[in-house]
Amino acid sequence: MHTEEKLTAETFPASPEKATLEGKNKFLGFWLFLGGETVLFASLFATYLALNDSTAGGKTTQELFDLPLVFAATMILLTSSLTSVYAMYHMKNFDFKKMQLWMGITWLLGLAFLILEIYEFNHYVHLGHTFTSSAFGSAFYTLVGTHGAHVFFGLLWIGTLLIRNMKRGLDLYNAPKFYVASLYWHFIDVVWLFIFTVVYLMGMV
Amino acid sequence: MANQTNTGNPKVDLAYRRKKSKEEMKYQVVSFVLMIFLTLLAFLAVGAEMSKLFIVPVIILMAVVQCIFQLYYFMHMNHKGHEVPSLFLFSGLAVGLITILAFTTIIWW
Amino acid sequence: MSTLAQKKGFGATLWDYLTTVDHKKIAILYLIAGGFFFVVGGIEAMLIRIQLAVPDSGFIAAGLYNEILTMHGTTMIFLAAMPLLFAFMNAAVPLQIGARDVAFPFINALGFWLFLFGGIFLNLSWFLGGAPDAGWTSYASLSLASPGHGIDFYALGLQISGIGTLIGGINFLVTIINMRAPGMTYMRMPLFTWSTFVASALILFAFPPLTVGLALMMLDRLFGSAFFDPALGGNTVIWEHLFWIFGHPEVYILILPAFGIFSDVFSTFSKKRLFGYSSMVFATVLIGFLGFMVWAHHMFTTGLGPIANAIFAVATMAIAVPTGIKIFNWMFTMWGGQLKINTAMLWSVAFIPTFVLGGVTGVMLASAAADYQYHDSYFVVAHFHYVIVGGVVFGLFAGLHYWWPKIFGKILDETLGKITFWLFFFGFHLTFFIQHFLGLMGMPRRVFTFKADQGWDLSNLISSIGAAFMAIATIVLVINIVKTALSKQKVAGDAWGYGRTLEWSISSPPPEYNFKQTPLVRGLDPLWVEKMEGKKGMTPAEPVGDIHMPNGSILPFIISFGLFVAAFGVMYRLDYAWGLPVMILGLVITFSAMFFRSVIDDHGYHIHKEDLLAEDDDKGAKL
């Protein structure tokens, strides 16, 4: 199948992300990349766990964290995961408009999450918990911030995809791109699951 | 490509595929609801201030369950054609877990 | 097509290489860059040995020695050995699996340019205030205390080239998984392809910890964080762990592809299939797997406690078993064979005893309680040069002679090749064997000088003399390369006449599309299978048709260049006002290039069926 062929709902394959060789490669390559990312985040988690008590006299996790805020952020990100599932659902059904719509919602939720995170960081900095104040501070901002940077990059990426393909419609050239972007988004969510559990919840008990 | 059973007739195929997708979507919504539920539970458990020894394993377990939902339902690892991705993801996970284990045991000062 | 390429002028050729996404040309780029850095690292080694030839030598000052030592280790491992292996992976793997290309040609090129810019960045430190001086391991307390920007060059340079390596690894994995020709099952892949596969998987999992480690180091040094600062609760042992979680798999990333080269060379020039193929594959995977559970054997004296030391000691020893399986399988591949001992085979044959010697000293090191004595002494230096030079460098030389005709269409001069071999082999053992004893006699490593009358004088002199032989050998090799390049020979596709694997079924050098028709693979050593049935070449799996090719692109170069610029900005951010703007400028260059890449559709081009057939006629006419 050629990548740019104009397709209809009938001719659109069941797994559009893997219908072409490029798509297959992208799909697999991206999963492998996620395998590497797993190790990357594990290393950051490990560093955080080794240093989370090293506050150098600064505020401890208990004194610092604000659970309602984190809860809100968690809900937003979880929901954005579902909306991106909806986008993929519509992609499989060859419904480009709806796919764009749900992707757009995902994008907005991601933005909301990021804003909350920036607000949160700002709040901590005012409490004297900074990147340079202690090893705990460094480890905290690096772990959570790397996740935040992933969200940010995801926003750039999905945003570019949405705008670039606005007029093109769905084909086998961009279907893998959308699919992979949604995988990335889910992965960000998976990482967040562990951040809110390990950093915030475990920091509060 | 779990749902690729070709009858040769595109119309029939399409109807069949749509039905399949719908079903799958249902599962995904269910798992989403469960995830929200588990998250709530985890936050409530921590809010309830129970013993640390009890809570920590429980919330980690809940995170793992949620993670499985994400991977298998949202990221379709339950579909065929994900053998290599799972192999590499789990290898990565293994390496990562060893790292975490080491950092929480043999760095103690 | 190929005839066209030869008539290009210099500018066009240069542009061609700057923009190429062809794995065979990228292989040549890796070969040139890796070869260059090998000579740089080798010159640094010679300076080390000159300084240590006599006690109390004043040839090199203390601080400078540490810079040379650090750059020698870092250059050799990251900028010479790995890229040279990548050169052969690029040159051979797609051909060995019957693919027209790699999975991500663009990313492949990007990987090369990232490596090169990272390497250049690192080496520019020599001219910009001093090179890193905390050893290639760059242990945190010392590297944080190190003045100047040396360590920043290290952290940023390796970060950039490390990203290149990581994406290169992913590219090979996907290529091998997705792009195999029909019939090329996993258990029919040549061992070099297998070892590339496993090494790439190791890259995928080992480089992220290095990325994290280097990032933390950079943040500590340039952005005021406190990961490794005990005063603020930091912990330097974290660096040691992160480094070695990467570092140990790294040595297997180096050795496994070399093992693959030897496997192919042994079976080719013994004219036998590899003995115990499936256990070879199994052993390769097992080595890769175990490689992740032994890193703390570099930290036995750090004070992890007896439990950790004991566990890691035993786990380390276990690696001797799969490695032993490989050694014996190689010897039994030769057993009953018809050994054609040419230069490639000489390097391979010499590898066996050399590497075994280095491997067994590795097992001695693994004995934790005894390692308290060996650690950070010349015994360790001897160990790792035996495995790295005796394994990896011998492997690179074997691969160089073996695949040279495939890459360049000419065979390297055999006489000069043998001279290189004997000089290097002799010099190598002279240099490093005696270092085992230096270590046992109490000589620590990384010393810029030593005092007379500690019993080390003669041994060090011998060691330095040996190194001179290696330098002469390398010069002979360079002469050989120049001589061969100037010669007018032309070799057949199956240059050695005993080719077993797919790369020998097409012309040397191969056309840009590799296989006109994708071959049908009918067994292990597919070409051999066909030859034994009296056929000349492979049976095609498809009719001649249009071939899709990717377009070249300058973007990989620009993306890498942007990071290179940004790295300067990051580093000088605190010293000069222009730092921050330059950093932003660099990132803007990189990200806009990435943005362009993603919005400009590049669907490549097609080589048409008619042209392919016409080319055949062309050749027919010439013959």
Added chain:
Amino acid sequence: MTLFLAGCGKPFLSTLQPVGEVADMQKSLILLSSAIMILVVVVVSIIFVYVVVKFRQRDGEEERIPKQVEGSHKLEITWTVIPILLLLILAVPTVSYTFQLADVKEMEKEETDALVVNVTAHLYWWEFEYPNQEVVTSQDLYVPTDEKIYFNLKASDVKHSFWIPSAGGKMDTNTDNENKFWLEFDSKRVGQAPEELFYGKCAELCGPSHALMDFKVKTLPRDEFDQWIENMKNAEPTAETELAQAGEEIFEQSCITCHAVSADQKGVAPNLTNFGNRQMVAGHKANTPENLADWLEDPETFKPGNKMTGAYDELKPNEIEALVEYLSGLKVE
């Protein structure tokens, strides 16, 4: 074999000429593992030489095609099982010794008779504190023979590593924590080294003068050691000659901020209470008046990167002369 190895290196710093229990254990492991490894190398070499000699392509045989053997399960099992057995033989003593060498229960007791030494590694010198005796010294470590000496190891600036090859393997001095281990010197064997003096090394790259960060270990019978401790405690800096008194004066002005001359103080610079007894100046050149003067005149060339350079006002030749006289007189007997 053993004899050959014993001939290796100098008796005061070779791992193959041990003076105590720890180095003994390690040497026995070295020998055991060497024996196993030599066995492996010999077996491989025999097969290797046979193969390479026997199966070379002979003239006229170029066309012969060897049998394409797939493998052999029997052989595969052999060369899997035998190495496993060999490794087990090595693994058992390895694990056992690893635990024995880490056994520092004795020093962790509340009340202990064991001799404890706190070692602090600095750029580029060593500080030795005897906490129970309340004595501090530098550069030259004094230890009694025939008993376990327990060490607390720490670094003050960057990581170093504490190594006395003839007495036993090294242990890192980290910046983050204290490491503990023990060593022992056997009175019957300390005589192997001239003046019963052993060499110690820094075994972790720590900067430009890493190579020069040596120390010495002086072994004494227990009673002499006790006497030495006594002497150290009572040591008072004395300046008998006029020159020495002049030196003392300069010292009190320029040097005392960093250097102590009584054995009860730790500091940012070597404690000089018994400097006159030292073997070396700054750990790396013989303690002669000339060398000492060189050191005081220009520490930087003497020992690149050291922390004394520039810490005091430039000294005139006569001041140096006075200081040398004074410092050389700082002795305990």
